[in-house]
Amino acid sequence: MSEQNAAPAATIEQDTVISLVDMNKWYGDFHVLKNINLNVQRGERIVICGPSGSGKSTMIRCINQLEEHQTGSILVNGQELTSNTKALERVRKDVGMCFQHFNLFPHMTILENLILAPIWVRKMPRKAAIELAMNYLERVNIAEQSEKYPGQLSGGQQQRVAIARSLCMAPKVMLFDEPTSALDPEMIKEVLDVMEELANDGMTMLCVTHEMGFAKSVADRVIFMDGGEIVEENEPDAFFNNPQMDRTQLFLSQILSH
Amino acid sequence: MTMVFQPSPDMPPPASQSGLLHWVKNNLFNSVTNGLLTLIGLTILASIIPPLVNWVFLDAIFQGTAETCRQGQGACWAFVDAQIKLFLLGPYPTELAWRPILSAVLLFGLFIITARHMLKTAHLVVAWLILPLPIYWLVGGGLGLEVVDTSEWGGLMLTLVLAVVGILASLPIGVLLALGRSMNNKVIKSFCICVIELVRGVPLVTILFMATIMLPLFLPTGVDIGILYRVQFGIILFSSAYIAEVVRGGLQGVGKGQGEAAVALGLNRWQTTAFIILPQALKIVIPPLIGRCIALLKDTSLVVVVGLLDFLGIAKAASQDAEWLGFDAEAFVFCAFVYWLLCFSLSRYGRSLEKRGRVDHH
Numbered sequence: 001m002s003e004q005n006a007a008p009a010a011t012i013e014q015d016t017v018i019s020l021v022d023m024n025k026w027y028g029d030f031h032v033l034k035n036i037n038l039n040v041q042r043g044e045r046i047v048i049c050g051p052s053g054s055g056k057s058t059m060i061r062c063i064n065q066l067e068e069h070q071t072g073s074i075l076v077n078g079q080e081l082t083s084n085t086k087a088l089e090r091v092r093k094d095v096g097m098c099f100q101h102f103n104l105f106p107h108m109t110i111l112e113n114l115i116l117a118p119i120w121v122r123k124m125p126r127k128a129a130i131e132l133a134m135n136y137l138e139r140v141n142i143a144e145q146s147e148k149y150p151g152q153l154s155g156g157q158q159q160r161v162a163i164a165r166s167l168c169m170a171p172k173v174m175l176f177d178e179p180t181s182a183l184d185p186e187m188i189k190e191v192l193d194v195m196e197e198l199a200n201d202g203m204t205m206l207c208v209t210h211e212m213g214f215a216k217s218v219a220d221r222v223i224f225m226d227g228g229e230i231v232e233e234n235e236p237d238a239f240f241n242n243p244q245m246d247r248t249q250l251f252l253s254q255i256l257s258h
Numbered sequence: 259m260t261m262v263f264q265p266s267p268d269m270p271p272p273a274s275q276s277g278l279l280h281w282v283k284n285n286l287f288n289s290v291t292n293g294l295l296t297l298i299g300l301t302i303l304a305s306i307i308p309p310l311v312n313w314v315f316l317d318a319i320f321q322g323t324a325e326t327c328r329q330g331q332g333a334c335w336a337f338v339d340a341q342i343k344l345f346l347l348g349p350y351p352t353e354l355a356w357r358p359i360l361s362a363v364l365l366f367g368l369f370i371i372t373a374r375h376m377l378k379t380a381h382l383v384v385a386w387l388i389l390p391l392p393i394y395w396l397v398g399g400g401l402g403l404e405v406v407d408t409s410e411w412g413g414l415m416l417t418l419v420l421a422v423v424g425i426l427a428s429l430p431i432g433v434l435l436a437l438g439r440s441m442n443n444k445v446i447k448s449f450c451i452c453v454i455e456l457v458r459g460v461p462l463v464t465i466l467f468m469a470t471i472m473l474p475l476f477l478p479t480g481v482d483i484g485i486l487y488r489v490q491f492g493i494i495l496f497s498s499a500y501i502a503e504v505v506r507g508g509l510q511g512v513g514k515g516q517g518e519a520a521v522a523l524g525l526n527r528w529q530t531t532a533f534i535i536l537p538q539a540l541k542i543v544i545p546p547l548i549g550r551c552i553a554l555l556k557d558t559s560l561v562v563v564v565g566l567l568d569f570l571g572i573a574k575a576a577s578q579d580a581e582w583l584g585f586d587a588e589a590f591v592f593c594a595f596v597y598w599l600l601c602f603s604l605s606r607y608g609r610s611l612e613k614r615g616r617v618d619h620h
Contacts, residue, residue, distance in 0.1 A: 103519035
């Protein structure tokens with residue numbers, strides 16, 4: 001926690017892509033997120049873990065305002081998130097998101113899923129959008145399925161399409177909300193491989209996941225949340241081998257022992 | 259040492275017990291109660307069907323005059339044949355009959371083009387939405403065509419004009435009302451709820467009377483729109499409210515994740531609604547929408563109460579023709595048959611749409 005305070009202030013300003021400051025959120029009377037402070041640097045890969053109901057999904061959903069926060073501030077690329085819809089749409093263009101249930105558009109083909117936002121949001125010509133989309137579909141090894149509908153693909157293929165769909169918008173940050181939790185065991189690896197490749201290309205990533213192997217091999221920083229708070233954050237080595245808080249130790253012993 | 263896994267070969271399923279006798283036993287006489295019910299049903303059918311077939315086909319008179327009919331035992335289809343122009347077009351001038359016929363060709367042509375997917379969806383939507391204009395122009399005249407006063411419209415043509423224009427105009431209005439009802443803006447939301455609930459709270463007959471009697475009171479003096487247009491307005495209003503509620507059900511049926519994925523990609527609210535939410539919502543509500551079309555087609559027969567001679571109204575009028583007195587039954591049976599034919603085709607079309615929808619979704 002102390003290392004980011006130690007960095008010179010100027011670099012933080014320049015390289016911080018996301019910054020959450022004293023962020024709080026309530027659902028009615030229920031305090032879901034408590035005083036969240038988090039800075040994400042350009043190119044940083046962060047894995048967020050914790051028991052269910054700990055607020056990890058809610059936190060990353062606040063970053064593109066699928067959930068509204070009540071107090072504190074969120075800055076994405078230096079732009080503060082308020083209820084200003086236009087500003088919000090600008091921010092969302094630069095923040096990609098993958099969901100647990102993929103949320104592909106079932107009434108459109110894979111290709112149509114990919115080119116929709118580039119054409120209507122980035123105002124890209126249709127031809128260029130198709131070229132871009134096919135490029136990304138090749139990168140996730142699924143180009144030959146481009147004319148099919150999402151319902152005709154397996155879960156793993158759908159999630160790879162969802163990742164490609166986000167990438168078509170050339171996001172500066174990618175948010176992953178439990179991208180492998182709804183997948184059959186045999187399909188988890190193909191999705192993690194794509195995510196790992198993305199990380200190696202230097203994408204800034206925030207992943208909520210229970211895949212500890214992925215956290216160990218890819219993450220720059222692991223964040224552990226419980227009860228709506230960030231309990232502990234550290235580099236993966238230190239986090240897994242030498243957790244500081246008893247709550248973290250308990251969590252790790254439970255998920256790593258089975 | 260690793261062993262190589264050999265998948266077992268696929269075997270055919272066991273031969274099913276089949277044959278007519280087996281089917282009868284399984285479906286008609288599989289228990290004592292069902293056996294009894296089957297026998298009762300067969301007895302009832304046996305007492306209804308032969309006389310009906312005799313009346314409709316075997317003893318029926320297909321050609322001739324009223325006199326030949328009165329001497330025969332069966333139905334007098336010669337009457338329907340003689341009055342067919344009246345049934346289809348009402349008092350519409352015969353020499354201009356090509357105009358409503360051309361409208362009908364346009365309508366069914368577009369129907370076939372839609373059913374066979376010969377145009378892009380966006381083009382189809384536009385074509386359907388502007389269809390009321392050529393229909394009203396062809397039938398009513400103006401802009402170079404001889405004007406036919408709406409008092410001369412009638413018969414099946416009037417029924418179809420009221421129903422088709424009613425459905426086509428109320429679909430977009432109903433969708434807008436449904437979207438308005440699901441908006442956060444309290445003013446728009448309350449307005450939409452008021453319109454929907456007010457209209458749904460009164461019978462169509464009331465709306466038709468209000469449209470014919472009260473609408474002129476709200477119009478500036480000097481402006482007079484014909485009764486037919488007022489009735490058409492009433493039908494559109496009525497249908498819009500029901501379609502709004504049907505569409506609202508569809509909007510609620512689209513998963514929350516769909517809208518989230520769309521806005522997460524940077525699409526604005528209108529793009530999300532138009533490209534993601536609405537297409538899926540409308541697909542979900544195709545069966546109830548077809549149901550609304552069928553209901554509206556039949557509801558148009560209520561316009562007789564405000565003095566318009568639609569298909570049913572003209573059937574009654576035709577059977578009071580001095581030359582052909584006494585053939586009400588034939589008039590109404592013919593009427594019922596045409597209504598059934600239209601509604602049944604619509605319902606079958608709806609089924610095929612549903613099936614196609616499922617293929618896309620898997």
